Amino acid sequence: MEYLPGGDLCHLLEHQGAFEESKAMFYTACVVLGLEELHRNNIVHRDLKLENLMVDVHGYLKIVDFGLSKDGFRNGDRSKTRCGTNCYMAPEIIDEMAYSRAVDWWALGVVLYVxxxxxxxxxxxxxxxxxxxxxxxxxxxTEELSEEAQCLILRLLEKNPCHRLGSSETGAEEVKAHEFFEDIDWEEFLEREQMPPFKPDVSGLTESTRQSECQAWGLMPPAEAISAQAQALFEGFDYSAE
Structure with a gap:
């Protein structure tokens, strides 16, 4: 796993307090694109939360911790496995109903609200x-939030998963088209041409320092490199073992 010097969003919120809408918009857009990529590859995360959203060296978010994710989960598929973090669980998970990838969009609604x-x-x-x-x-x-922000939160935190924003066949495209993201140029965002609201200062860190930091957290390299065929399965994601 690459070095992510900005820490997680939970840590950032604890130090900075509630975000301005422009900042929340940037980070939410990062997650939307991350979920779009996961769902495109038939993966549902199922444990999206502040602690699993980390700021990389460029100031963009990365979705981490795929311990509860399920692959081979196509649009229209259902699961009844009860998993996730309580505060972020969608109603259908709590009630042990068959749920879809819409549970990830519910969790995003919780993240945005916080x-x-x-x-x-x-x-x-x-x-x-x-x-x-x-x-x-x-x-x-609160009325201090824009109508667009309030609307997006309520659309994501829709109790009925069939009516939840992002639950349609278009998925992430439906979310990206919401008025809250009116100022987002998604192509520029993909190319990382948007200015992040916060960029970690890594000027004093050498490569050896970064490696020692990772080792201190127990992030040791694998004993053997996995095969190129196996590594290809993870192409496009933020974790790789080489």
Missing amino acids: MLMFQFPFDAEDDMELFESIRNDKPAL
Whole structure:
């Protein structure tokens, strides 16, 4: 795994507080493109959360931790495996119903809400109350948020997965077309030509320093390189072992 000096979004929020909409828009756009790539490759993440969104050396987000992801999951496929992090779980996962890739878009709605509101949309004293809130409550929004931001949050946190933004056959294209992203040039974004709101300072880090940091976190290189055939399966993703 490459060195990601910006840390995760949870860490960034703890230090900076709620993000301005322009900043939240940038990071949300990063995740939209990441989910688009995953879903295009028939992968559902199922554990999208602030801690699994890390800032790379260029200031862009990377989706990490595929421990709960499921591959071979095509558009229209369903699963009943209950997994994920409680605060980010979609209602259909909680109720152990057959769910689709729309669960990733729900989790993105939670991420966006926390970035803008600095609190979770559904919260409670215990898990039972939390799940009841996720099933039944409408997330509280402030008038300080733009109509576009409020609309996107509510469309992503739609209880009915069939009506949730991103659940249609067009998937990510439906999300990208939302008015919240009106100022985003998606082609420029893919080419990383958009200026990130925060870029980690790595001027004092040498390559050996980066390697020692990774080793300190237990990120040791594999004993043997995997075959080129196996490595090809991961082309286009942020993790590779060579």
